[in-house]
Amino acid sequence: MKTIKGPALFLAQFMGDEPPFDSLDNICRWAADLGYKGVQIPTWETRLIDVAKAAESKTYCDELKGRIGEYGLEITELATHLIGQLIAVHPTYNSLFDGFAPEKYRNNYQARTEWANNHIRQAAAASRNLGLDASATFSGALLWPFFFPWPQRPEGLVEEGFKELAKRWKPILDVYDEHGVDVCYELHPGEDLHDGVSYEEFLSAVNNHPRACINYDPSHFLLQGLDYLQFIDFYHERIKAYHVKDAELNPDGKQGVYGGFQSWINRAGRFRSLGDGQVDFKGISSKLSQYDYGSWAVLEWECCIKSPEQGAREGAKFIREHIIEVTDKAFDDFAGGEADEASNRRLLGLD
Numbered sequence: 552m553k554t555i556k557g558p559a560l561f562l563a564q565f566m567g568d569e570p571p572f573d574s575l576d577n578i579c580r581w582a583a584d585l586g587y588k589g590v591q592i593p594t595w596e597t598r599l600i601d602v603a604k605a606a607e608s609k610t611y612c613d614e615l616k617g618r619i620g621e622y623g624l625e626i627t628e629l630a631t632h633l634i635g636q637l638i639a640v641h642p643t644y645n646s647l648f649d650g651f652a653p654e655k656y657r658n659n660y661q662a663r664t665e666w667a668n669n670h671i672r673q674a675a676a677a678s679r680n681l682g683l684d685a686s687a688t689f690s691g692a693l694l695w696p697f698f699f700p701w702p703q704r705p706e707g708l709v710e711e712g713f714k715e716l717a718k719r720w721k722p723i724l725d726v727y728d729e730h731g732v733d734v735c736y737e738l739h740p741g742e743d744l745h746d747g748v749s750y751e752e753f754l755s756a757v758n759n760h761p762r763a764c765i766n767y768d769p770s771h772f773l774l775q776g777l778d779y780l781q782f783i784d785f786y787h788e789r790i791k792a793y794h795v796k797d798a799e800l801n802p803d804g805k806q807g808v809y810g811g812f813q814s815w816i817n818r819a820g821r822f823r824s825l826g827d828g829q830v831d832f833k834g835i836s837s838k839l840s841q842y843d844y845g846s847w848a849v850l851e852w853e854c855c856i857k858s859p860e861q862g863a864r865e866g867a868k869f870i871r872e873h874i875i876e877v878t879d880k881a882f883d884d885f886a887g888g889e890a891d892e893a894s895n896r897r898l899l900g901l902d
Contacts, residue, residue, distance in 0.1 A: 553845025559589030639691030797828030
């Protein structure tokens, strides 16, 4: 078994215009002071990384790692969620997702998709140059407007959607395979890959590609009513990244999982800071440790009540206290004895 690494922090939700959130050095110093050991870097945040340069220059990557290392931190993964979303966008969401791309690619679906495709490929090379084995992302969605089967979905619609999604991602997965980096899809409502079944549909469509892996985030599963602990039993071999995020689901006589178009604060299901929700993180730590997950536990702060500063401050301690230092001994070793084949055969009455 392996001991999970951490605590680490996903920087996307913290970047801003005011110190200490306005630059790489300031935010790394702040994170380190809170007790974090790693940072997950969003590739769309140019104040943190130049992905194109990182893809081309090992020297740049070594300097970036060294700069972050001065604060006692490591880079856990590069995250391309917003760009991964742009690999597949249903026209319904076209204008809403335009903001995820540079202005010159907006209002041009093909150019925007090509830019996203190139950016994610650059993230593969950048990850390798940084010595990283995994990268987190979103799958994008062509089928999400049809997630509830009313009106009745035409026969073959779902299959065609996953066929097209696989067509777009398979060449990218091949690039990541060339660089020895796993693509870790965060299974997330709004994405075609949002639970185990949809992930399996995609996995089948890409011929069980070895790089099509999972960024495990239990908060999204709890809000769907999915058994997030058994999920680990099913898919542990594919879980290569982990977002530590809490949530709560409190349905009543007026609303449930779908939330009645309410704001986050008024939804039955909402994201919370670590320890304030309903996710069983002790159970998750036990499962991941049991199955030899030895990568990072990364806090993704999303809470509709608590401030990000308090969430991050409390989160470092929370993650640290939930990391299990795995044992290399069995509890009953003291009662064991020497054995060999001859003695074992005698015990079995075979001699």
